[in-house]
Amino acid sequence: xxxxxxxxxxxxxxxxxxxxxxxxxxxxxxxxxxxxxxxxxxxxxxxxxxxxxxxxxxxxxxxxxxxxxxxxxxxxxxxxxxxxxxxxxxxxxxxxxxxxxxxxxxxxxxxxxxxxxxxxxxxxxxxxxxxxxxxxxxxxxxxxxxxxxxxxxxxxxxxxxxxxxxxxxxxxxxxxxxxxxxxxxxxxxxxxxxxxxxxxxxxxxxxxxxxxxx
Numbered sequence: 001x002x003x004x005x006x007x008x009x010x011x012x013x014x015x016x017x018x019x020x021x022x023x024x025x026x027x028x029x030x031x032x033x034x035x036x037x038x039x040x041x042x043x044x045x046x047x048x049x050x051x052x053x054x055x056x057x058x059x060x061x062x063x064x065x066x067x068x069x070x071x072x073x074x075x076x077x078x079x080x081x082x083x084x085x086x087x088x089x090x091x092x093x094x095x096x097x098x099x100x101x102x103x104x105x106x107x108x109x110x111x112x113x114x115x116x117x118x119x120x121x122x123x124x125x126x127x128x129x130x131x132x133x134x135x136x137x138x139x140x141x142x143x144x145x146x147x148x149x150x151x152x153x154x155x156x157x158x159x160x161x162x163x164x165x166x167x168x169x170x171x172x173x174x175x176x177x178x179x180x181x182x183x184x185x186x187x188x189x190x191x192x193x194x195x196x197x198x199x200x201x202x203x204x205x206x207x208x209x210x211x212x213x214x
Contacts, residue, residue: 006065009057013050020046021103043100054110058117066118073111080104141185144213148184152177189214 024043058066084092084104097105120139124132138145156173192213196206 006057006061010054010069013053016046017050017103017106024100024102040100047101047106051106051110063118063121066114066121070111070114070118073107073114077104077107077111080107137186138182140214141189144185144188145181148188149177149181152180155180 020043081092081104092104094105094108097103101109120135124135127135156177192209196209
């Protein structure tokens with residue numbers, strides 16, 4: 001049966017994330033090497049499925065609840081970051097806990113994502129038409145923007161030694177990757193929209209193309 005109450009729904013997601021964290025910690029405790037966890041995609045399913053589940057439910061949440069959730073998650077992250085920094089003698093970057101995603105990384109990622117979502121939700125109507133269209137485009141196509149940025153990163157990394165300006169200008173490399181991902185996503189949408197509009201194909205195929213690419 002579906003979970004109708006938001007507190008129960010998010011509590012279940014929290015339990016899944018905690019159980020995943022305990023499992024990863026247990027396996028890292030001398031049972032398997034970290035490389036095995038990083039390269040085994042099974043350990044990515046639970047955390048990213050939880051992120052997806054949160055995103056599906058956000059539309060039913062009040063803005064105030066989203067803001068307080070972001071604040072609460074950030075407070076927990078800061079407390080954990082201070083504790084880890086004291087234990088290790090230096091600040092621990094979240095990137096160290098990204099492969100596979102662990103609670104330290106997820107707390108920061110969710111706090112920032114929810115905070116940005118609440119900010120956009122509150123201020124979107126006040127934006128100009130072009131800015132609003134851009135925000136909506138990025139929001140609707142965030143998955144494909146992420147996927148298309150990967151070839152851009154691969155190109156920059158492969159050209160790192162040959163092209164000296166990438167080594168000296170991280171911002172330039174970052175802008176190139178973002179521009180590439182945005183352009184390819186926009187180009188992809190136009191192609192799929194043209195295919196749906198012009199091809200005489202089964203409606204189910206059109207529906208699949210819309211869900212997968214638009």
